[in-house]
Amino acid sequence: xxxxxxxxxxxxxxxxxxxxxxxxVATPIGNLGDLSPRAAAxxxxxxxxxxxxxxxxxxxxxxxxxxTPMIAYHDHNAxxxxxxxxxxxxxxxxxxVSDAGTPLISDPGYKLVRDARAAGxxxxxxxxxxxxxxxxxxxxxxxxxxxxxxxxxxxxxAKASAIAELAGLRASLVFYESAGRTAATLSALAEGxxxxxxxxxxEITKKFEETVDGTLASLAERYAETPPRGxxxxxxxxxxxxxxxxxxxxxxxxxxxxxxMSLSAAASEVAAALKLPxxxxxxxxxxxxxxx
Numbered sequence: 001x002x003x004x005x006x007x008x009x010x011x012x013x014x015x016x017x018x019x020x021x022x023x024x025v026a027t028p029i030g031n032l033g034d035l036s037p038r039a040a041a042x043x044x045x046x047x048x049x050x051x052x053x054x055x056x057x058x059x060x061x062x063x064x065x066x067x068t069p070m071i072a073y074h075d076h077n078a079x080x081x082x083x084x085x086x087x088x089x090x091x092x093x094x095x096x097v098s099d100a101g102t103p104l105i106s107d108p109g110y111k112l113v114r115d116a117r118a119a120g121x122x123x124x125x126x127x128x129x130x131x132x133x134x135x136x137x138x139x140x141x142x143x144x145x146x147x148x149x150x151x152x153x154x155x156x157x158a159k160a161s162a163i164a165e166l167a168g169l170r171a172s173l174v175f176y177e178s179a180g181r182t183a184a185t186l187s188a189l190a191e192g193x194x195x196x197x198x199x200x201x202x203e204i205t206k207k208f209e210e211t212v213d214g215t216l217a218s219l220a221e222r223y224a225e226t227p228p229r230g231x232x233x234x235x236x237x238x239x240x241x242x243x244x245x246x247x248x249x250x251x252x253x254x255x256x257x258x259x260x261m262s263l264s265a266a267a268s269e270v271a272a273a274l275k276l277p278x279x280x281x282x283x284x285x286x287x288x289x290x291x292x
Contacts, residue, residue, distance in 0.1 A: 018042065021121055021124055024104065026103070028100060050071055089116055138199065152188075159185070171238050196239065216236065263285050
């Protein structure tokens with residue numbers, strides 16, 4: 001996610017020897033002032049940093065005045081590098097960082113945690129910024145339940161299938177997307193989910209941070225004409241609550257079901273089909289069968 005930008009320098013953290021283990025360190029998603037003192041102290045005092053991109057992390061280390069050794073750890077080399085890292089963790093402290101934000105969110109870090117735990121290595125987390133959560137808080141959309149869906153597939157067919165799997169979830173949906181594909185993804189989301197309320201957050205914590213809300217279709221139209229710049233997070237509202245069926249619909253469904261099944265079975269089937277409480281449906285079925 002977003003590459004950290006330059007900010008004012010800070011004093012070098014006090015360096016204290018860290019116990020052996022794996023340290024999952026969240027780093028800024030834009031503003032270097034968001035680096036916590038604990039994260040800075042950890043990065044300065046571990047024996048090695050496993051970084052998604054050592055060039056990006058070197059700028060962060062320069063910011064805190066640290067010269068900790070680094071090794072690249074990313075999608076393309078993770079399987080080859082991971083065994084050696086786990087072996088070193090049994091005797092040294094090793095930090096894991098992504099380009100920006102919280103490791104394991106849209107990167108291969110979970111496999112390193114899995115293998116470290118299997119080897120009996122202690123795992124520590126130093127929490128901090130996360131673009132997905134930050135965008136959710138900016139969106140103004142329901143945040144009591146949400147699903148982080150990462151990047152959708154690029155190919156249209158695979159993207160449509162992935163969206164269809166999410167359509168029925170009663171939760172806000174959070175996606176990462178590149179600036180150039182934002183309009184196309186918004187259009188695909190509108191087609192697959194319906195024209196729900198949504199928000200597009202970009203350049204979070206940076207100078208040109210912006211959050212634009214609207215419906216999926218209106219946002220797709222907006223960005224088709226003027227593609228956004230920078231790193232983008234899309235947040236989509238949950239589906240609207242379905243309207244409860246009226247009394248005539250319930251009675252018609254029960255009458256049809258009672259023609260060929262028992263009262264109990266008819267109540268169960270109709271309750272499931274109309275998404276109504278079975279107890280209430282059963283009581284109405286009794287009234288229909290025994291009107292006196």
